[in-house]
Amino acid sequence: MSSPDERLRAKIPGADTGITTKNSVCDICAPGPHCGVTCYVREGRIIKLEGMEDHPVNRGLLCTKGLAGRQYVYRRDRIMTPLRRVGERGVGQFEPITWDEAFREIIPRLRTVKEEYGPSAVAFFSGYNKWYRPFLQRLCYSFGSVNYGTESSSCFTSTIMSWRLATGESFAAPDLRNAGVFLGWCYNAYYSAYLMQRGVEAARARGMKIIIVDTRITPAVEKQCDLFLRIRPGTDCALAHGIARELILTDRIDHAYIGEHVHGFQPYRDYVMAFTPERVEELTGVPAAQVRQAAAMIGANGPLAVNHSGAALVHSGNGMQTHRAVMALTALTGSYDRPGGMIPAPLTYAHSMAGFTTLDHEFPLEKYPHHQPRPVGAERFPLWDELTGEMQANDLARQIREGTPYPVRAVWAHGMNFRMFGADGELQKALKELDFFVDIDLFLTDTAKLADIVLPCCSSFERGEFKVFGGGYAQFTEPVIKPLGQSRPDDEIICELAKRLDLDDDLLRSGPEACVRYILRETSIDLDELKKDRQHPHRVPGFRPVPPGAHGFHTSTGKFELWSTVLEKYPRFDPLPTYRDSSDGADPEAFPFRLVAGARLPHVLHSRLHDVPWLRSLRPEPMAEISVEDAAALGVHEGDRIEIETAAGRLSIAALPTARVLPGTVHIYHGYREADANALLPPYHNDPYSGFPGYRNTRCRIRRAQEVME
Amino acid sequence: MTGKLLFDGAKCSACGACAVACMDQNDIDTDSGQVPYIRAVCREEGLRFEYIARMCLHCTVPPCADACPQQCLYKDRQTGLTLYDNTACVGCGCCAVACPHGAITFRKTPDGPSRGRMEKCDACHIRQEAGLLPACVRACPTGALRLSCTGPMPDKSDDFERKRK
Numbered sequence: 001m002s003s004p005d006e007r008l009r010a011k012i013p014g015a016d017t018g019i020t021t022k023n024s025v026c027d028i029c030a031p032g033p034h035c036g037v038t039c040y041v042r043e044g045r046i047i048k049l050e051g052m053e054d055h056p057v058n059r060g061l062l063c064t065k066g067l068a069g070r071q072y073v074y075r076r077d078r079i080m081t082p083l084r085r086v087g088e089r090g091v092g093q094f095e096p097i098t099w100d101e102a103f104r105e106i107i108p109r110l111r112t113v114k115e116e117y118g119p120s121a122v123a124f125f126s127g128y129n130k131w132y133r134p135f136l137q138r139l140c141y142s143f144g145s146v147n148y149g150t151e152s153s154s155c156f157t158s159t160i161m162s163w164r165l166a167t168g169e170s171f172a173a174p175d176l177r178n179a180g181v182f183l184g185w186c187y188n189a190y191y192s193a194y195l196m197q198r199g200v201e202a203a204r205a206r207g208m209k210i211i212i213v214d215t216r217i218t219p220a221v222e223k224q225c226d227l228f229l230r231i232r233p234g235t236d237c238a239l240a241h242g243i244a245r246e247l248i249l250t251d252r253i254d255h256a257y258i259g260e261h262v263h264g265f266q267p268y269r270d271y272v273m274a275f276t277p278e279r280v281e282e283l284t285g286v287p288a289a290q291v292r293q294a295a296a297m298i299g300a301n302g303p304l305a306v307n308h309s310g311a312a313l314v315h316s317g318n319g320m321q322t323h324r325a326v327m328a329l330t331a332l333t334g335s336y337d338r339p340g341g342m343i344p345a346p347l348t349y350a351h352s353m354a355g356f357t358t359l360d361h362e363f364p365l366e367k368y369p370h371h372q373p374r375p376v377g378a379e380r381f382p383l384w385d386e387l388t389g390e391m392q393a394n395d396l397a398r399q400i401r402e403g404t405p406y407p408v409r410a411v412w413a414h415g416m417n418f419r420m421f422g423a424d425g426e427l428q429k430a431l432k433e434l435d436f437f438v439d440i441d442l443f444l445t446d447t448a449k450l451a452d453i454v455l456p457c458c459s460s461f462e463r464g465e466f467k468v469f470g471g472g473y474a475q476f477t478e479p480v481i482k483p484l485g486q487s488r489p490d491d492e493i494i495c496e497l498a499k500r501l502d503l504d505d506d507l508l509r510s511g512p513e514a515c516v517r518y519i520l521r522e523t524s525i526d527l528d529e530l531k532k533d534r535q536h537p538h539r540v541p542g543f544r545p546v547p548p549g550a551h552g553f554h555t556s557t558g559k560f561e562l563w564s565t566v567l568e569k570y571p572r573f574d575p576l577p578t579y580r581d582s583s584d585g586a587d588p589e590a591f592p593f594r595l596v597a598g599a600r601l602p603h604v605l606h607s608r609l610h611d612v613p614w615l616r617s618l619r620p621e622p623m624a625e626i627s628v629e630d631a632a633a634l635g636v637h638e639g640d641r642i643e644i645e646t647a648a649g650r651l652s653i654a655a656l657p658t659a660r661v662l663p664g665t666v667h668i669y670h671g672y673r674e675a676d677a678n679a680l681l682p683p684y685h686n687d688p689y690s691g692f693p694g695y696r697n698t699r700c701r702i703r704r705a706q707e708v709m710e
Numbered sequence: 711m712t713g714k715l716l717f718d719g720a721k722c723s724a725c726g727a728c729a730v731a732c733m734d735q736n737d738i739d740t741d742s743g744q745v746p747y748i749r750a751v752c753r754e755e756g757l758r759f760e761y762i763a764r765m766c767l768h769c770t771v772p773p774c775a776d777a778c779p780q781q782c783l784y785k786d787r788q789t790g791l792t793l794y795d796n797t798a799c800v801g802c803g804c805c806a807v808a809c810p811h812g813a814i815t816f817r818k819t820p821d822g823p824s825r826g827r828m829e830k831c832d833a834c835h836i837r838q839e840a841g842l843l844p845a846c847v848r849a850c851p852t853g854a855l856r857l858s859c860t861g862p863m864p865d866k867s868d869d870f871e872r873k874r875k
Contacts, residue, residue, distance in 0.1 A: 002836045010836035011735065048734050050848055061851045067730040190723035194851040219723035222759055602725035614733045617740035618726045659757050 011040055011048045018042050022480045023052050023535045025467060026066040027129045027460040029605055030156070030310070031352045033195060034469070035062055036537070037069060039461060039480045046070050046461065046481055056473050056537055063194045064603045064615070071612045072459070073484070077443045079456035080485025089432045092449040099486065102453055103500045109436045109452075110143075110501065113410040119144030120372050121407050123391060126150040127415030128606060130351040131465055132490035135508070135515060136414060137364035139494050142505040146372045147408065148364075149391030151420050152351075153377075153384075158314035158690035161387045162323040165564045167336065168554025169344040171353065172327075174305030175548070176200060178340035181209040181301035184225065185236065185326050186312035188218035191600040200224055209301045211294050213239065216599065216625075216667070217660045227290065227297055233594050233665060234316040234582035234697030235284040240325035241272040241579060242280030242291045243298070247332055248272070252299025254334030261553065262331050264563020264576070271576050283579075285662070303340030304333045315598065316582035317694040319687045324564075324577035331560040337551050344551040349519065354468035355545045359519045367505060373406055381691035383573065386566070392691040394421060398683070400430035410436040412497075414457070414490050416447045419607055419671045422681035422693025423648060440493060443611070446673065456487035463489035464534065466516045466527075472543030474525055478534035491515075573689065583697045584685035586647040591699035592664065595646060597677035598695045599625070599667040607671030622675035623656040625667040626702065631657030634704050641705035644668070646698050648682040651675050652705050666702055670695070712789040712838050713859030714768050715748075715831070715847060721854035722761035724752040731849035735834065742818045747831035748846050750854070761854075766813035766831040768792045774830075777808035782828065791833050801825035 004016040013019045019042045026037045036055025040048040049069050051062035082102035087093025097105075113121050124140035126133050128151060140148035160170045174182065176199045189197035197220070204210060204224060212218075212225040215233050231239055247253050248269055258265050277288030298304055306326060314323050327342070335341025347361070348354040368389075376399045377392025378385035384392045400408050411431065416439055418427040431437055431450045439451035448454045462483040467475045483489075488496075491512035498508040507518055517527055524541040552558070556565045568575040583594070603615045610616060624642060626634075636642055642655045644666055653668065653675040661667055668677040678695065685694045732738065732746040748765040772792040775783035780798040783805060785791075801823030806814040816826035834844035838857075842848070847855045 002839060006836055007840070010834065010840075012836060012840045012842070014840075048845075050731070050845070060848070062727070062849060063851060064725050064727045064730055067727055067734060067849055070734055190725060190852070194725070194727075197852065217757070217759075219759075223720070223723070602723070602727075603730070613740045614730055614738070615726075617745075618729065659754055 013040060019047065022478070023055075024461045024477055024480045026062070026069055027131060028065050028069065028072060028608065031130050031350060032470075033057060033193065034352070034467065035066055037062065037066065037461075041480060044481055046073065054536065056471050057469050058195060061195065061198075064618075065605055065609055068609065068612050068614045069461070071614050072609065073461055075443055075611060077611065078484055079441065079444055079448070079454060079487065081456060082486070083444075083454040085452050085454075089450045090428075090446075092444065094444075094454065099488075102455060103496070106438060106453055106497070107500050110410060110412070113435055114144070117407045117409050118372075119369065120146050120375075122410045122412065123147035123149065123376065123396065123408050125391075125393060125396075125411055125413040125416055127413065127417050127420070128608065129415070131460075131467075132414065132494060133350055134360050134363050134519065135491045135494045135512065138367050138505070138508055138515075139498055139503075141364055141367035141369055142498060142503045142508060143501065144369045144372070146369055146375045147391045149376065149393040149396065151393070151417070153391070153393035154420060154422075154692055154695075156310035157388060158320045158687065158692050159308065159310055159323050161383070161690055162314075162320050162327060164387055165566055166324060166327055166331070166555070166561055167344065169551060170347050171308075172336065172342035172344045173308060173353075175303075175340050175343050176203045176208070176305060178303065179203060179208055179305035180303050180340060181211065181298050181305070183298065183304060183306045183326075183329065184210055184212040184220065185307050186214060186309040187212055187307040188214065188216070188220040188600065190219040191602040197224075209297055211297060215596070215662055215665060227294060229286045229290055229294060230662065232285040232662065233596050234318070234694070236313060237318055237322040237325045237577065237579040237582075238275055238280050238283040239286055239291065240322070240329060241275035242277055242284075243295045244272045244325075244329060244332060245275050246277065246292055246295030247299060247329070250295065250299060252295065253332045257334030258332065261334075261559050263555070263557040263559040263561045263565070268328065268562040268576055271578070275579075298329070298333065302333055303335040303338055304330060305335070305341055306330060311598065312696060314687070314690065314692055315695040316697040317584065317685060317687055318580050318582035319692050319694070320689040321574070321577045321579075322582070325579070328562055328577060331562060336560055337548055339548045341548070343548055344546075349466070349468045352468050354470055354474070354540075355472045356523065356540060356543060358523055359521065363515065363519050376408060377691055379405060381686075381688070383567070383570065383689050384691045394686055394691045394693060397421070397423075397427040397430040400433060401426070410434060412438045413451075414440045417445060417607060417671070418447050418450075419676055419678055422678055422685060422695060423683035424676065424678045425649075426683050440490060442487070445607075455493060456485060457490045457493060458483040458487040462487065465489070465491070466520075467537070469537050472540045472545065473537035474530060474540050475537040476527065476531050476534050582694060583699050584647060584682050584694060586682075586699040588699060591646065591701050593700045593702055594665050595644065595677070595680060595698040595700040596665055596667045596696045597680065597698070598670045601669050604669055604671075607673075610672060621654050622669065622672040624653045625656045625658050625661045627661050627663040627665070628657050628659050629663045630702070631655060634702070636704055642702050643705045644680065644700050644702050646680040646682070646700045649680055651677070651680060666700060712791060712833065712835050713857035714791065714833055715765060715844060716856045716858050717750075717763040717765070718854045718856070719761040719763075721852045722750050722763070723852060724750045724761055725851065726750070727849045727851055728763070728846035728855055731845040732831075735845035736829070738815075739817055742826070744817050744826070745815050747813065747815060747829070763855075764812040766792060767811055768833065773808040773810070774805040774814060777804040779804060789833075789835050791835055792830075793832055793835070794828065794830065796827040796829065799823065799827040801827060
């Protein structure tokens with residue numbers, strides 16, 4: 001038996017070591033798959049963590065990112081007090097102030113902008129994470145501004161728009177337990193959705209066929225796929241149409257389903273007939289024979305489930321239409337809202353889907369300020385405006401700098417990160433020109449350094465919050481440790497601001513918990529009951545998932561719309577999911593390569609983990625993946641510096657030659673201070689439907705970096 | 711019964727979860743260049759991707775123990791593991807040279823030798839004694855890492871899908 005000292009060093013929980021375990025959630029990534037975490041705590045500090053054994057989401061597992069949660073929470077640049085800027089914007093000179101002083105400065109300055117330019121001149125922005133967003137949105141509307149916006153202007157929402165156009169529902173998830181064939185479009189769960197990899201593995205063991213469409217040879221391609229379609233970035237729409245054409249011509253479609261539930265089949269059919277396998281091969285690089293093979297595999301192995309891709313697929317200049325084109329295959333095969341196909345999933349609370357609904361949507365919207373101008377981006381991206389009603393934050397930099405159609409002079413932001421935007425240098429400049437900028441963050445980030453006032457918020461381990469999880473679960477979490485320094489939860493900061501501004505909103509002023517009770521008032525959840533055990537998620541009383549087939553179609557035609565009745569109103573848009581060049585349009589002769597910004601790695605998430613030493617040690621330097629063939633042609637070896645240039649700019653970065661990527665492509669992860677891939681996007685390179693930047697398909701050229709001789 | 715770590719490259723994706731779990735368990739000092747006791751990496755050869763783990767295999771006759779002039783490393787009779795007491799370590803690096811698996815790391819401390827004192831995987835044997843899995847095995851999200859013993863230790867990776875109903 002080991003001694004107490006040895007047990008302490010090995011971090012064994014027990015009375016002899018003074019180590020206790022407490023459960024919380026990891027909120028490093030998107031809220032959908034938030035995992036339960038068991039923290040080992042000693043003397044008020046987390047000394048170790050691991051996946052929570054009996055959590056319904058992760059069952060004891062945890063990913064590379066979440067396992068570094070301790071170093072994330074204790075990052076050296078955690079902000080401990082509110083800060084007031086004393087130097088130039090961006091330099092990072094601040095003085096610590098009290099919360100009271102901070103609010104005493106914030107309140108008159110927000111009021112001044114409101115009085116001088118109108119309430120919508122103050123924009124309210126949420127970066128990552130999303131847990132407090134219903135509160136922030138309500139704050140914005142109660143303040144009188146229409147300009148609530150989020151980093152979801154670049155992530156996930158485009159797929160929501162696509163589903164809304166097709167079905168009227170926000171989202172649908174693949175039913176892997178019953179699927180006969182899985183179309184893994186942009187699927188590499190090993191890096192970005194580790195739990196899904198287990199579900200796919202189990203389905204594969206019972207015989208589900210797997211087709212993967214990707215430009216990279218990923219671990220999922222190596223380990224899980226029956227047919228790999230290796231595609232040139234940004235050409236996916238053509239491939240989807242090619243597969244559709246084969247399904248139609250070989251009569252592998254569900255005529256009864258189409259007749260009853262699909263709108264616009266005939267014009268869609270006519271349109272996709274132009275996408276012969278040979279033309280698809282020319283456009284996408286996928287061999288014609290494989291297009292036929294994919295259609296045959298889908299036809300012979302239904303029902304068809306398709307991977308949901310919140311980022312990769314929609315990150316091109318034609319992203320939303322591409323997503324529509326891929327999801328059209330579920331309409332053709334009759335697998336939308338059918339067992340083994342795509343199961344509609346309503347949003348439950350704060351961007352999480354748990355199988356039931358709350359008043360999370362109504363909570364902010366009941367305060368919507370009418371008689372205000374349309375939000376930022378509405379003119380440039382009218383479809384975004386119609387379908388989301390939120391600010392399209394990718395137009396924020398332009399509106400701040402140009403002041404049209406009306407001025408935006410102040411920003412209240414939580415976790416804003418300018419490097420998440422395409423052409424991010426524009427936003428950096430715009431933020432410097434504001435009259436007033438407040439940023440709330442855990443860390444003194446490069447964006448926070450541009451702010452006038454910086455407020456410290458705390459991590460998920462330091463707060464209690466209402467959470468929902470898939471399968472009908474809810475929890476009111478409990479802090480594992482005290483908030484570091486004077487940091488506070490975002491929802492408290494929001495309610496405090498509402499109070500100090502004396503907004504006409506009794507509910508928001510009465511604090512986060514009252515708001516949660518209000519949002520839950522039509523559910524069977526009793527918050528007091530839930531709070532009796534804050535260590536575990538609990539099944540919501542009477543929870544019953546809506547069975548497949550019972551969701552219906554909430555479009556104007558009451559059908560799955562291949563021809564969109566929303567889009568047909570806009571002369572500038574195509575009602576069908578049409579294919580077009582999705583690059584930034586730069587001259588292919590001058591810029592023969594394609595830059596893919598944001599291709600996933602297993603140990604990073606945006607830029608929030610770049611400064612976590614454990615994770616940074618796994619790849620200390622930013623690297624650009626290029627093909628072995630291109631590296632040989634350039635005479636470049638691993639670690640050699642190369643220059644990547646687009647129509648918008650250039651950067652220098654270490655090369656990583658690999659057989660995983662296609663010749664002619666360059667893959668760089670985003671958010672690095674010293675190699676900012678998103679700065680290479682031109683400011684006009686956006687999907688006109690969604691406003692999303694075309695991160696995954698910008699034309700570029702590369703060369704070996706010149707030796708600097710001085 | 712104490713188990714050794716087993717690694718299945720076919721299931722590994724080199725995601726780094728084992729390495730980070732090891733860093734968290736053992737407070738690995740990456741800032742000074744220390745590497746964790748286990749690292750899974752992918753080696754490319756043409757279109758072949760091979761996944762390997764650099765970790766201590768707890769050799770039956772450990773060459774590191776033979777090489778150490780200070781007798782820091784030894785074969786533990788009770789557990790069958792290659793364990794160590796690095797109090798006398800002078801940071802000579804002989805163990806690291808002798809180890810064919812690249813399993814030895816060095817931790818720099820203000821009072822220690824300039825290279826740092828040797829450290830390596832002990833299969834989290836004290837965690838095992840307490841009925842817990844080694845940190846890396848506990849964390850591995852694909853089931854590529856397992857424990858060799860078939861004793862009372864529950865292997866959560868096996869019944870993950872069954873429980874996740």
